[in-house]
Amino acid sequence: QDRINVAIDGPAGAGKSTVARMVASRLSYIYVDTGAMYRAVTWYMLREGIGPDDHELVRQTMRNLVIELVPGAEGQQVYINSEDVTPHIRSLQVSSQVSQYAKLEPVRTRLSQLQREMALGRGVVMDGRDIGTTVLPDAEVKIFMTASVEERALRRFKELGGKEQISLEQLENDIAKRDRLDESREISPLRRAEDSFLLDTTSMDIGQVVEAIVSRCRAYV
Numbered sequence: 001q002d003r004i005n006v007a008i009d010g011p012a013g014a015g016k017s018t019v020a021r022m023v024a025s026r027l028s029y030i031y032v033d034t035g036a037m038y039r040a041v042t043w044y045m046l047r048e049g050i051g052p053d054d055h056e057l058v059r060q061t062m063r064n065l066v067i068e069l070v071p072g073a074e075g076q077q078v079y080i081n082s083e084d085v086t087p088h089i090r091s092l093q094v095s096s097q098v099s100q101y102a103k104l105e106p107v108r109t110r111l112s113q114l115q116r117e118m119a120l121g122r123g124v125v126m127d128g129r130d131i132g133t134t135v136l137p138d139a140e141v142k143i144f145m146t147a148s149v150e151e152r153a154l155r156r157f158k159e160l161g162g163k164e165q166i167s168l169e170q171l172e173n174d175i176a177k178r179d180r181l182d183e184s185r186e187i188s189p190l191r192r193a194e195d196s197f198l199l200d201t202t203s204m205d206i207g208q209v210v211e212a213i214v215s216r217c218r219a220y221v
């Protein structure tokens with residue numbers, strides 16, 4: 001049987017990465033976390049002191065950056081210029097700034113190109129915001145995963161497990177703000193592809209969500 005590509009999009013904290021990783025493992029496919037790529041670029045720009053308004057410097061920097069995704073024991077690792085940046089990319093600082101860099105054309109063009117290359121051989125489960133609409137419009141299975149903002153904030157809160165000083169209410173605000181920025185940007189905004197399957201996971205557990213997606217893939221593989 002031929003391999004297919006699976007695109008999973010949706011707002012922040014919907015549980016896309018956990019689910020996408022499990023779907024990939026069930027199908028023996030490769031999992032690509034595109035959010036990690038935007039986060040890694042953001043972390044690098046912040047460290048180098050390159051602001052999102054310095055368009056020329058952002059453009060130059062994107063031209064020279066070497067970005068690699070490596071499947072690791074604890075999920076996927078991201079390397080920037082051969083440096084493992086994985087431990088830094090989930091910080092609140094990166095989370096609060098990432099949308100400002102993700103809206104920039106040189107950032108999106110470069111990362112989408114890398115993402116398309118990774119999916120050329122098919123057999124990829126890719127999660128993000130614009131996978132079904134822009135990166136892999138020909139993916140056989142497209143899922144738009146969502147959940148209420150309260151539920152998404154609660155999931156993130158549990159995931160952080162007290163590691164960061166942040167209240168549930170603040171998390172909810174941060175998530176809602178990031179969604180607004182991602183939905184309103186000019187280039188490939190967060191939007192449900194018309195031919196995607198809408199999966200509201202508010203009252204589903206992870207196992208049910210994975211099953212729903214895998215069963216749609218079984219129609220092809």
Ligand code: C5P
Pocket residue numbers: 012013034035036038039098099100102103127128129130131178182
């Ligand atoms: O998926 P995650 O929450 O890690 O994504 C972090 C941010 O990266 C998003 O809020 C969005 O600004 C950006 N992103 C994007 N396009 C993607 C994946 C992520 O713009 N395909």
